[in-house]
Amino acid sequence: MSTAATDRAAPPRQTRRASSETEMTSRGVGVLAAGIVIAVLGVGLSTPILVYIGVAMTCAVAVAWIWLVIAVDAFLRVIPATRREVSPHPLTAGVPGTVSVTIDSRAGGRHVRMRRSVTEHLDLREQAAAELTGGAGTKATVTRGDGTLTLRYSLHPTRRGRWPLGPALVHSGDPFGMIHADTPVGEPQLVPVWPAVVDLxxxxxxxxxxxxxxxxxxxxxxxxxxxxxxxxxxxxxxxxxxxxxxxxxxxxxxxxxxxxxxxxxxxxxxxxxxxxxxxxxxxxxxxxxxxxxxxxxxxxxxxxxxxxxxxxxxxxxxxxxxxxxxxxxxxxxxxxxxxxxxxxxxxxxxxxxxxxxxxxxxxxxxxxxxxxxxxxxxxxxxxxxxxxxxxxxxxxxxxxxxxxxxxxxxxxxxxxxxxxxxxxxxxxxxxxxxxxx
CATH class of the missing domain: 3.40.50 (Rossmann fold)
Incomplete structure (x- = not known):
């Protein structure tokens, strides 16, 4: 998969289902629409070259989709070990905490080389409920080691209760930027939050x-x-x-x-x-x-x-x-x-x-x-x-x-x-x- 590491703010998102979600980018939508229009126009004008161009553009989007599905499937078969640590645990409403998500590819197996290659190029994001982030975006930092990738960010819990955190999402796309996918890695968890207390x-x-x-x-x-x-x-x-x-x-x-x-x-x-x-x-x-x-x-x-x-x-x-x-x-x-x-x-x-x-x-x-x-x-x-x-x-x-x-x-x-x-x-x-x- 062509992925790139990013250190940027990611808005809170709702926890998704466990399977990967694949969507077309605006470029992919434009290429597909243009291909259909050109092909139809070629048929109407009896111009074979326009039909060929339109069909080629449409097929390019289909090939990109197939390429990404295969790449995601390959990634899921060799996905590295993922762990998440929340500190302190439980959290307290009004008191900041921290989260670290680590992807470790150093475990043995026939796909060790592929796993290490994957962790070197991951674009990793984390999902968190708005009650854990205060409704704001989270500024994350990425640290890379020998076969490991660690994502760290702060939490600002605002309400008592148990709130969903994770799973982490690996963002990937085809080489032409027409299709992208968010693939969940690791397990989601419910993070307990204690009520705010006053020192009496x-x-x-x-x-x-x-x-x-x-x-x-x-x-x-x-x-x-x-x-x-x-x-x-x-x-x-x-x-x-x-x-x-x-x-x-x-x-x-x-x-x-x-x-x-x-x-x-x-x-x-x-x-x-x-x-x-x-x-x-x-x-x-x-x-x-x-x-x-x-x-x-x-x-x-x-x-x-x-x-x-x-x-x-x-x-x-x-x-x-x-x-x-x-x-x-x-x-x-x-x-x-x-x-x-x-x-x-x-x-x-x-x-x-x-x-x-x-x-x-x-x-x-x-x-x-x-x-x-x-x-x-x-x-x-x-x-x-x-x-x-x-x-x-x-x-x-x-x-x-x-x-x-x-x-x-x-x-x-x-x-x-x-x-x-x-x-x-x-x-x-x-x-x-x-x-x-």
């Missing part, structure tokens, strides 16, 4: 270490309560905390495994609007990561999360917990209806309520709630360690304020927040300066 690590101390002292409108728990849980059949009676049991009227035992490392639960109530959904996921993930970074276990629960997120992450620390938490957010989707959302909030509240009574911190990133959902969250406020951010906007301000008032009456510290607000600033003020109107 500076606020985790106020949330976790001082939760007992900063709660307004709720009882101040005893420091011992932080490591207490309800008595369960089979518990050692020597672990019963008699003073707290007498004060609260229920049998409590020491939960030594969590002493000093109070866990937290983040309840996510996903909005149905796409932009608001991304903001809510980002806010919930940012708060959860701040808890992890402070050395405390955390879990995220809510629509699409309950089934796989009952277990707290970070019980033993480590970077793996951070990866697992963010991976849970990649495929999150909005509930199908507001009724589904309400049902998910009710289930999440029931799941979090027992642990809240044992000293767990609860944070909600919520939509304006129905009365049913609000009633389900009320028991969590009795713990004195419940916090909530309620999304507001021009069409939902009254409902958001009503939700905040209901949560505050139940013992939550709650405030409204708009996706345009500075999350770090508002969250810090809420934790350190009391409730925000």
């Amino acid at each position: 690590s500076g606020t985790a101390g106020a949330l976790m270490g001082h939760a007992d002292r900063v709660v307004l409108g709720a009882r101040t728990p005893s420091p011992d309560d932080a490591s207490l849980r309800d008595y369960r059949e089979g518990d050692d009676l020597r672990r019963v905390h008699w003073a707290s049991s007498a004060r609260l009227g229920t049998m409590l035992v020491r939960s030594d495994e969590r002493a000093g490392r109070r866990p937290a639960t983040v309840i996510l109530d996903p909005p149905r609007e796409p932009i608001a959904l991304e903001w809510a996921i980002s806010a919930a993930a940012s708060i959860a990561l701040s808890v992890l970074d402070s050395g405390h276990p955390v879990r995220m629960i809510g629509a699409g999360l309950d089934a796989g997120a009952v277990r707290h992450l970070g019980e033993r620390g480590g970077e793996a917990a951070r990866y697992e938490l963010l991976n849970q957010t990649i495929d999150l989707r909005a509930p199908a209806s507001r009724a589904d959302s309400t049902a998910q909030v009710v289930r999440s509240a029931a799941l979090a309520a027992d642990d809240a009574r044992q000293g767990e911190v609860t944070v909600g990133v919520l939509e304006p709630l129905s009365q049913e959902a609000l009633d389900a969250l009320v028991p969590i406020g009795d713990s004195g360690r419940a916090w909530a951010l309620v999304r507001t906007g021009p069409a939902m301000e009254a409902d958001a304020r009503r939700t905040v008032r209901g949560l505050r009456r139940a013992g939550w510290r709650a405030t409204t927040i708009s996706p345009t607000d500075d999350l770090a600033e508002l969250w810090t003020r809420m934790l350190t300066a009391g409730e925000i109107e």
Whole structure:
């Protein structure tokens, strides 16, 4: 194949099917049209020479097409090994990444010489979804080595999710430039993108270490309560905390495994609007990561999360917990209806309520709630360690304020927040300066 290496910007393209796509160039279309016109004109004027010229031009296009089909077929039989590396992996929305696509012809086989010749003259392009490139073109650089060709370019992911990347395309044409083909090499892949997160690590101390002292409108728990849980059949009676049991009227035992490392639960109530959904996921993930970074276990629960997120992450620390938490957010989707959302909030509240009574911190990133959902969250406020951010906007301000008032009456510290607000600033003020109107 007559191919030439190029270092140029290539616009994002949709992933094509695995077979090669062959098309005529403008030159090929012109030659074919001119050949047909000349041949017809020759027949009309009874001029054999014009007929011969027209037929020759038409046949030239057909020969070019056949030549390219044969060349592409030969290339596919000796195609070199192709690999793609994305760094970092997964990507994070708003954080640039890089991709390298390497074609290596150094593997053994009877076509080694042909393979090396192929990699020396390839015109290689890469396909990427617009969500990975920001909708702009990608400026690629080509590096050639001994039997290898490497294409490198930057990615600028803009949205959370899994987005297609590849396959790479080898562009080739006939010697006369009348037909060209794009031949896929390598396999396409779906690249995971984490949501954008805000650094809230500076606020985790106020949330976790001082939760007992900063709660307004709720009882101040005893420091011992932080490591207490309800008595369960089979518990050692020597672990019963008699003073707290007498004060609260229920049998409590020491939960030594969590002493000093109070866990937290983040309840996510996903909005149905796409932009608001991304903001809510980002806010919930940012708060959860701040808890992890402070050395405390955390879990995220809510629509699409309950089934796989009952277990707290970070019980033993480590970077793996951070990866697992963010991976849970990649495929999150909005509930199908507001009724589904309400049902998910009710289930999440029931799941979090027992642990809240044992000293767990609860944070909600919520939509304006129905009365049913609000009633389900009320028991969590009795713990004195419940916090909530309620999304507001021009069409939902009254409902958001009503939700905040209901949560505050139940013992939550709650405030409204708009996706345009500075999350770090508002969250810090809420934790350190009391409730925000």
